Amino acid sequence: MRQRLALVLVALAAFLAVLGVMLRVWVYPHVVAVPDNQYQAVVLEAKDATLIDYSSMTAVPHQHVTIVETLKGDAAAAQAEKKRTGRDVVVWDALSYVLGNDGKRLSAIPETYPFDARTQEPVHCCGENVDGQAVSRVGIEYKFPFDTQPHDYQYFDPQTRTSAPIHYKGTTTLDGLTVYYFEQTIPWTRVPFPRAMPAGVAITPAQIDKLGYQRWYTTVRKFWVDPVTGAPVNGEESHDEQLRMPPSSGMAPVTIFSGDVKIRPDYQAATVALVKKERTLLLMLRDCLPFGLPLLGLVALALGFVVEGRARIRAARPTGGSVADADEDGGAGDMPSAQGAPAAPL
Numbered sequence: 001m002r003q004r005l006a007l008v009l010v011a012l013a014a015f016l017a018v019l020g021v022m023l024r025v026w027v028y029p030h031v032v033a034v035p036d037n038q039y040q041a042v043v044l045e046a047k048d049a050t051l052i053d054y055s056s057m058t059a060v061p062h063q064h065v066t067i068v069e070t071l072k073g074d075a076a077a078a079q080a081e082k083k084r085t086g087r088d089v090v091v092w093d094a095l096s097y098v099l100g101n102d103g104k105r106l107s108a109i110p111e112t113y114p115f116d117a118r119t120q121e122p123v124h125c126c127g128e129n130v131d132g133q134a135v136s137r138v139g140i141e142y143k144f145p146f147d148t149q150p151h152d153y154q155y156f157d158p159q160t161r162t163s164a165p166i167h168y169k170g171t172t173t174l175d176g177l178t179v180y181y182f183e184q185t186i187p188w189t190r191v192p193f194p195r196a197m198p199a200g201v202a203i204t205p206a207q208i209d210k211l212g213y214q215r216w217y218t219t220v221r222k223f224w225v226d227p228v229t230g231a232p233v234n235g236e237e238s239h240d241e242q243l244r245m246p247p248s249s250g251m252a253p254v255t256i257f258s259g260d261v262k263i264r265p266d267y268q269a270a271t272v273a274l275v276k277k278e279r280t281l282l283l284m285l286r287d288c289l290p291f292g293l294p295l296l297g298l299v300a301l302a303l304g305f306v307v308e309g310r311a312r313i314r315a316a317r318p319t320g321g322s323v324a325d326a327d328e329d330g331g332a333g334d335m336p337s338a339q340g341a342p343a344a345p346l
Contacts, residue, residue: 049259
């Protein structure tokens with residue numbers, strides 16, 4: 001019985017060791033993925049911004065601006081792409097819209113963003129676009145890869161429709177999480193006007209272009225990223241846009257928007273709580289179980305050796321009986337005894 005128990009413990013040790021390796025090497029890379037039906041929203045604010053008044057073509061300071069960003073997974077499009085190619089894809093329908101002091105919409109820019117569910121690499125399918133303009137993304141957007149590394153990444157900017165490096169600037173702590181800080185600077189670049197102009201403005205982007213007006217944009221983008229999930233737990237932008245007049249007008253540029261955009265505190269706290277929960281699950285699958293199970297396997301193997309050793313010691317011991325019984329078996333004649341010794345000759 002003890003020998004059977006020892007074999008069971010040895011088999012259990014081997015199973016736990018193999019399971020731990022398989023979780024880290026195969027299960028984790030193939031199971032961890034962004035869900036294709038995810039929905040999330042975040043609200044950002046610029047509390048002391050400057051906005052253009054199109055009726056007078058002047059910049060008005062001290063405005064409170066709200067930016068709402070939503071990401072909605074198009075599960076049907078993702079499944080259709082997987083059926084076509086066999087690849088796990090996420091298709092995000094993203095929308096970023098800006099509200100002014102009075103709650104009226106100032107602009108809205110929709111996006112369709114397809115990417116690999118595991119690596120975050122862009123996938124060129126499913127009507128990939130920004131504000132109706134077809135694009136072919138390079139690099140990441142919105143989210144960083146799982147197991148984010150402390151190095152630069154290519155990050156897609158939806159205003160310029162181009163990608164540029166977002167630089168790793170160091171490691172810090174935010175709300176109890178160890179995070180990587182990334183920063184990207186987009187220099188002044190001419191960009192198209194949004195197709196959705198501010199509510200109440202009769203002029204269209206086509207008319208603005210015809211008049212020779214140009215929209216120019218620059219920003220400094222900052223992210224604090226949880227390296228396990230790749231999710232930004234905080235973000236900020238120092239965002240500036242200008243309406244530049246035709247050179248013949250002799251008029252100086254007018255600010256369209258200028259302000260420091262930050263995540264609203266309640267949404268930032270909710271994001272941190274969600275990331276902490278997901279981080280715990282991923283660490284359990286990536287580190288705790290792959291290292292913990294082999295350790296349990298070593299414990300089981302040690303117990304197996306102990307059980308087997310005790311079984312052998314027990315088997316080597318006499319089963320019991322007296323010396324007289326041993327004599328009858330012929331074993332006592334070899335043992336010295338005072339009574340059994342021959343008498344000395346006289």
